[in-house]
Amino acid sequence: MKLFRFGEVGNEKPGVILEEKWLDVSAYIQDYNEAFFENDGLDKLSLLLVEKQNELEEIPAGVRIASCVPRPSKIVCIGLNFADHARETGAAIPAEPIIFFKATTALSGPNDDIIIPKNSVKTDWEVELALVIGKKAQYVDEADAMNYVAGYCLHNDVSEREFQIERGGNWSKGKGCDSFAPLGPFLATTEEIEDENDLKMWLSVNGKTVQNSNTDQLIFKVPALVSYLSQFMTLLPGDVISTGTPPGVGLGFNPPVFLKEGDVVELGIEGLGTQKQTAKNWKA
Secondary structure (H helix, E strand, O other): OEEEEEOOOOOOEEEEEEOOEEEEOOOOOOOOOHHHHHOOHHHHHHHHHHHHHHHOOEOOOOOOEEOOOOOOOOEEEEEOOEHHHHHHOOOOOOOOOEEEEEOHHHEEOOOOOEEEOOOOOOEEOOEEEEEEEOOOEOOOOHHHHHHHEEEEEEEEOOEEHHHHHHOOOOHHHHOOOOOOEEEOOOEEEHHHOOOOOOOEEEEEEOOEEEEEEEHHHEOOOHHHHHHHHHOOOOEOOOOEEEOOOOOOOHHHOOOOOOOOOOOEEEEEEOOOOEEEEEEEEOOO
16 A cells, blocks of 8 residues: 655645545544554555545645654664765764664655755755554564564655764754655555665756665665664654665765755655655745
8 A cells, every 4th residue: 555644734634545546535544643553554444445445535636745654753764874875974884773863843745845944054865765663663573573664655864964963962953953854755565565675766956866776775674773773762653764875965075065945856766756845945
């Protein structure tokens, strides 16, 4: 299944893509939240679609597509998970996954504007494969880890490099600004993706491709990440894990290149759709 959410901010509703039709299931499903995944929501939705498919209405053209999951308990991100990206930033290849968090208030729709923060001079882009946890995970063995994954989605790990690197402290303050986690356009459940370790991924800025890679280049794969993170924190249904970005970020250019107002960012991952965002300066 492919699950999406639609509607204006604060009034989003759940939907499902069936035979290329974007259908409203809000009459039967409250939202794709923790309770949905925790209470076998995917299985129940699958049965519902068999019974009610012909009764579901298509969403109107032009409706805003929201993040494919509502605000989760946490957005966990993995840094420097592509060896060539680590090299372009001048960092050592990590021996263990590097973990940081995005503020859940950073969550936004796949085509919403990227808001360049107040006082920002180094707002950057990062195409990433994200996964959504399907059930509570604690101390999971790597061999069993895929049983805890509900599905996959596209994520732009927008980053403010000065805040992240030059201001001291934790990476998260350069990662958690409003609009810095566009997610979607849909969540593809695991059976939709034949091999999450072989998906083409790309990102362009103003029509020029700057990132062009494949998830087969991930250092730490999805099962390893789910298992590893579950040793240090409880992963709850609906939690998002973003697996890292390939080379081609603005920081890696010589000289570096960062987003300015009016820049258009487009990105995609094979089987997971595309996003398009316009950079806008923050306004009070």
